[in-house]
Amino acid sequence: MRLILARCLSADLRTPLLALSIFTDRLPTRGHTAWCDWRMDGAIARLVIEGKMTGELGQKLLIGGADRVGAERLLLFGFGPASSMDAERLQRAVVLMAADVTKLKLEGWSLGVMGRELDAIPYRDAAASTLGGLLQAGGGEDAVCLVEEEPERYGLLVREAPMWLRAMANTYGRTCELSLEDGKG
Numbered sequence: 001m002r003l004i005l006a007r008c009l010s011a012d013l014r015t016p017l018l019a020l021s022i023f024t025d026r027l028p029t030r031g032h033t034a035w036c037d038w039r040m041d042g043a044i045a046r047l048v049i050e051g052k053m054t055g056e057l058g059q060k061l062l063i064g065g066a067d068r069v070g071a072e073r074l075l076l077f078g079f080g081p082a083s084s085m086d087a088e089r090l091q092r093a094v095v096l097m098a099a100d101v102t103k104l105k106l107e108g109w110s111l112g113v114m115g116r117e118l119d120a121i122p123y124r125d126a127a128a129s130t131l132g133g134l135l136q137a138g139g140g141e142d143a144v145c146l147v148e149e150e151p152e153r154y155g156l157l158v159r160e161a162p163m164w165l166r167a168m169a170n171t172y173g174r175t176c177e178l179s180l181e182d183g184k185g
Contacts, residue, residue, distance in 0.1 A: 001174065002143040003134065005161060006110075006181040007154040013070030013147060017109040019097055020074055021117055022048065023082035024055040032112035032147070033076075036069045044076065056080065058096050071110070075101065085118050087125045094133025098144075108143035113153070127157055128164050135165070135172045145181075 006013075020033040027048050029037055037044035043063070047053040053061050059078030066074045077100070079085070079093045094114075101109050113127045121129070134144055148154040158180060165176050 001134065001138070002108075002177045002179065003131075003161075003165070004143055004145040004179050004181055005154070005157050006145050006147050007149065007151065008147065008181070013110060013145075015070060015108065015110040015145060016072050016106050017101065017104065018066065018069060018071035018074050019101060019109060019111040020044070020076055021079045021093075021114050022053055022055040022059075022076050023079050023085075023117065026055070026082045026117060030117040031114065033117065036066070036074065039068045040066065044074075047076070054078065057093060060097075060100055075109075079114070082118055083120075085120060087121055087129045090114060090118070090121060090126060091129040091133040091136070094130050095137045098134050098137035102137065102142065106142060108145060110145040110147055112147045113157070123153060124156065124160065127153075127160070131161060131164050132168050132172075135168045135174045135176060138172075138174060 020036060022033065027045065028034060029044060033044060047061065053059065053076050055078045057078055057080035061076040063074040063076065066072065077097045113130050118126060148157055162178060165178060169176060
């Protein structure tokens with residue numbers, strides 16, 4: 001797997017697929033999901049209100065025409081209740097999401113660290129769980145872009161990700177090529 005750590009404004013993102021988290025007990029949404037919902041005139045919130053997306057763990061909904069958020073498609077993926085989320089549950093949810101995205105056989109896809117959506121997990125732990133989930137899921141030769149807009153958090157990812165990946169590579173028996181993109185911003 002190729003992992004790209006990118007610092008760019010979401011509007012500048014160009015990706016075939018942007019994966020977003022939906023929680024059963026988190027409406028209005030937060031983080032990347034909230035920004036995308038705003039840019040798409042409340043389309044995500046309407047899906048939740050209408051009951052088409054409940055956020056149950058493993059539930060998924062693919063939305064096309066997401067060019068307003070820099071993606072060809074959005075994948076809304078259910079992560080379960082945010083109120084009971086911890087680092088281990090977050091990693092398991094990322095594994096499920098990444099495994100489903102891999103089945104789409106894309107050349108690449110993007111997601112953000114789920115740090116803003118969760119009150120109980122420090123950002124550092126959320127980032128490590130996200131990376132762990134991506135490695136555990138395996139993937140293939142696809143490129144996964146982990147987007148972080150905030151310079152301070154991007155700096156933490158750049159500093160910490162190589163150490164986390166080395167530690168996790170042995171655990172999951174995976175290799176990962178890491179690169180950086182300091183995009184717009």
